[in-house]
Amino acid sequence: MEICRVVSEFIEHLPIDSVKNIVFSQGNPDNLASERYGFSMPAPRIVFLLSGEKWYKITGKSSSQDQLITPGDFLYVCPLGLLKPQKLTCYHMISIVYMKNYVRIVSIENSRLKGTPPKTPDCCFHSDYPISSTGKHLLNILNHPQSISKQSLDYILIALLKETGQCFTTQNRTINKSQETFNCVMSYIYENLFNPELTRETTANNFQLNPAYISQLFTKHTQGTFNQFINCERIDMATSLLESTNKPVKEISTLCGFTSPEYFIRVFKKIKNQSPARYRRLVGK
Numbered sequence: 001m002e003i004c005r006v007v008s009e010f011i012e013h014l015p016i017d018s019v020k021n022i023v024f025s026q027g028n029p030d031n032l033a034s035e036r037y038g039f040s041m042p043a044p045r046i047v048f049l050l051s052g053e054k055w056y057k058i059t060g061k062s063s064s065q066d067q068l069i070t071p072g073d074f075l076y077v078c079p080l081g082l083l084k085p086q087k088l089t090c091y092h093m094i095s096i097v098y099m100k101n102y103v104r105i106v107s108i109e110n111s112r113l114k115g116t117p118p119k120t121p122d123c124c125f126h127s128d129y130p131i132s133s134t135g136k137h138l139l140n141i142l143n144h145p146q147s148i149s150k151q152s153l154d155y156i157l158i159a160l161l162k163e164t165g166q167c168f169t170t171q172n173r174t175i176n177k178s179q180e181t182f183n184c185v186m187s188y189i190y191e192n193l194f195n196p197e198l199t200r201e202t203t204a205n206n207f208q209l210n211p212a213y214i215s216q217l218f219t220k221h222t223q224g225t226f227n228q229f230i231n232c233e234r235i236d237m238a239t240s241l242l243e244s245t246n247k248p249v250k251e252i253s254t255l256c257g258f259t260s261p262e263y264f265i266r267v268f269k270k271i272k273n274q275s276p277a278r279y280r281r282l283v284g285k
Contacts (some may be wrong), residue, residue, distance in 0.1 A: 020072030025058035025081035045097040047075040050090030072278035078140040103127040124183040127167040194257040
């Protein structure tokens with residue numbers, strides 16, 4: 001709970017003039033086609049630094065660009081926006097991810113200038129509930145920032161952060177070891193959701209856990225299996241691409257992390273009770 005207290009206090013005392021700059025990484029389904037996975041998510045997120053500096057490659061208006069983030073900068077990553085770490089620097093970073101059913105706060109601190117950056121968060125916490133309806137409205141505005149003035153964006157961001165703080169300040173539960181481990185596993189999964197090599201075994205190996213324990217975590221916290229969860233999340237992304245793009249089913253299958261179009265179609269039918277092609281026809285795309 002310590003990171004939640006730190007972030008909540010930071011948000012509570014955040015004046016409007018402390019927002020030095022808001023940078024946007026625009027959403028683009030083509031970001032999923034990157035050969036390197038883990039840099040694009042279907043959920044929006046806010047990244048800011050408590051100290052240090054960090055370089056990211058983000059999605060600009062027409063192409064990707066390198067962006068330096070320092071304290072006072074707030075990076076808003078739209079759904080399917082690119083967020084790829086670049087140079088190894090010293091920093092203390094906070095990432096807030098707005099998932100469908102909860103809000104996730106991740107803290108990562110790095111003091112090494114050589115070697116590899118941290119693979120897992122120092123601390124990760126999930127709220128019990130999603131962001132409020134007011135928060136969802138603010139997120140929708142930030143997802144389409146083109147016609148909004150900078151001053152208005154500053155106020156909207158502050159309002160969203162304060163709504164986010166309410167997700168955690170209204171909770172008084174103590175997180176146990178099982179929940180903490182599950183939260184970290186979920187962070188890893190969402191960062192690698194569209195990687196076809198993501199499996200129960202690779203996830204367990206990343207955390208030096210027994211694969212059977214990963215299965216136990218999912219049974220306890222989702223009432224389902226690891227594969228069921230992964231497939232449902234990937235199919236959710238696939239339905240969005242079927243609705244919003246003209247990409248072929250085969251390409252959508254690859255973008256969403258399925259190992260073959262045949263397997264994708266089989267899973268889609270099982271979850272949606274219809275084929276991807278029929279689903280696309282029904283939504284009129």
